[in-house]
Amino acid sequence: MTDKERLTELLKNSIIHKEVTLSSGKGSSYYIDGKMVSLSAEGASLCAKVVFESIKDFQADAIGGLTLGADPLASVVAAYSFSQGRPLNAFIVRKAQKEHGQMKHIEGPLDKQDKVILIDDVITTGSSILEAAKVIRDIGCQIVLATALVDRQEGASEALEAKGIEYKPLFKISQLI
Numbered sequence: 001m002t003d004k005e006r007l008t009e010l011l012k013n014s015i016i017h018k019e020v021t022l023s024s025g026k027g028s029s030y031y032i033d034g035k036m037v038s039l040s041a042e043g044a045s046l047c048a049k050v051v052f053e054s055i056k057d058f059q060a061d062a063i064g065g066l067t068l069g070a071d072p073l074a075s076v077v078a079a080y081s082f083s084q085g086r087p088l089n090a091f092i093v094r095k096a097q098k099e100h101g102q103m104k105h106i107e108g109p110l111d112k113q114d115k116v117i118l119i120d121d122v123i124t125t126g127s128s129i130l131e132a133a134k135v136i137r138d139i140g141c142q143i144v145l146a147t148a149l150v151d152r153q154e155g156a157s158e159a160l161e162a163k164g165i166e167y168k169p170l171f172k173i174s175q176l177i
Contacts, residue, residue, distance in 0.1 A: 034121025
């Protein structure tokens with residue numbers, strides 16, 4: 001079994017069939033608990049390898065996104081990228097700028113001229129990626145790609161395209177259900 005096939009199994013097992021309200025505010029008959037995959041030892045290792053393989057041909061300096069879905073993914077991909085001789089720094093976009101300390105909106109080693117890849121665990125409408133994109137663009141970084149473990153196929157692709165962001169998810173929900 002390949003790493004991608006095993007990751008597919010883990011993601012399928014992370015789908016919970018019950019009525020939920022998503023972060024987008026939409027109702028759904030199922031929930032994909034991406035963090036159950038990205039925060040498990042096996043899932044984190046697989047995510048690092050499979051995500052890295054899917055993005056390695058893009059010229060980027062860093063990977064990250066809006067907290068919390070992006071946090072574990074950006075960290076494991078950054079660590080794995082270093083071991084592959086193609087280091088990407090990780091960064092986290094806070095939902096709101098800190099009101100103390102250095103008052104940062106972005107955590108991590110990110111420079112204004114960096115080319116970045118935005119990532120999330122599960123994407124529905126694209127709102128989390130778009131929120132991170134605004135903050136990233138405001139400091140001068142260039143977005144070269146957006147990706148997600150799972151695309152729920154509910155408008156994210158079109159929303160990102162409308163904002164000029166290339167988008168390449170690892171899996172679409174139609175591949176998992």
